[in-house]
Amino acid sequence: MIAGHFGFAALVKSREPRVPLWSLMLACQWMDVVFVPLFALGIERIVPVEGGGPPMGYGDGIIHADYTHSLLGALIIAAAYGLVAGWRWGRRNGAVLAAVVFSHWVLDLLVHRADMPILPGNAGNLPRLGLGLWRVPAAAAAVELTLVVWGTYLYWRAATKVVRDAGEPSTSRASRLAILMLVSGLVTLGLNLAGM
Amino acid sequence: MQAVRLAMSFVIGLIVYVVVLGVLDARLPWPKPRGDKVRS
Numbered sequence: 001m002i003a004g005h006f007g008f009a010a011l012v013k014s015r016e017p018r019v020p021l022w023s024l025m026l027a028c029q030w031m032d033v034v035f036v037p038l039f040a041l042g043i044e045r046i047v048p049v050e051g052g053g054p055p056m057g058y059g060d061g062i063i064h065a066d067y068t069h070s071l072l073g074a075l076i077i078a079a080a081y082g083l084v085a086g087w088r089w090g091r092r093n094g095a096v097l098a099a100v101v102f103s104h105w106v107l108d109l110l111v112h113r114a115d116m117p118i119l120p121g122n123a124g125n126l127p128r129l130g131l132g133l134w135r136v137p138a139a140a141a142a143v144e145l146t147l148v149v150w151g152t153y154l155y156w157r158a159a160t161k162v163v164r165d166a167g168e169p170s171t172s173r174a175s176r177l178a179i180l181m182l183v184s185g186l187v188t189l190g191l192n193l194a195g196m
Numbered sequence: 197m198q199a200v201r202l203a204m205s206f207v208i209g210l211i212v213y214v215v216v217l218g219v220l221d222a223r224l225p226w227p228k229p230r231g232d233k234v235r236s
């Protein structure tokens with residue numbers, strides 16, 4: 001899941017207008033940002049499910065992100081992000097951003113097959129978590145699409161209101177931004193569905 | 197190879213969302229975050 005996380009961040013912006021959008025967008029993907037260098041180093045991996053490729057289709061990967069996507073690892077990553085953000089923008093905004101970082105784990109829990117460990121490195125060999133919605137790609141894609149469309153709509157509503165309240169004669173720049181956000185979300189989801 | 201392509205797509209997407217949308221959004225008159233220094 002990529003686009004759905006961005007949609008959720010847009011939704012949060014509509015509720016928490018003081019938090020900069022860029023920091024929310026970065027927060028919602030921060031776990032994957034940390035994942036990328038570990039992936040490049042071969043510490044974390046993606047392997048196709050049995051009969052799932054290569055090339056891998058949408059959601060056809062078992063993601064061995066045993067540090068970044070473990071429950072405890074996600075909480076630590078979220079807390080670190082929230083601490084830095086809170087130092088810059090205050091405790092409340094830091095807490096919001098930490099929650100958005102952790103929302104990545106919650107949404108991934110919905111779609112991942114049972115490949116998300118509880119402790120980093122799957123210490124203790126505890127049961128791995130994941131509700132496996134990726135087994136039904138159409139349902140997972142529908143959840144992502146809903147997040148993209150609903151998040152963008154709420155963002156657009158909040159953005160046009162804030163522009164109107166500032167006394168600007170036109171809300172067109174807020175609308176243009178929302179359209180760009182929607183197109184970006186749809187393109188991201190489309191590329192993801194195409195396995196790119 | 198596909199995994200590398202996925203990682204690159206992710207990075208490009210992140211740049212669009214964080215940098216492009218972030219910069220455009222920052223131009224809207226949102227309230228400032230508490231704790232942010234207000235320029236005089």
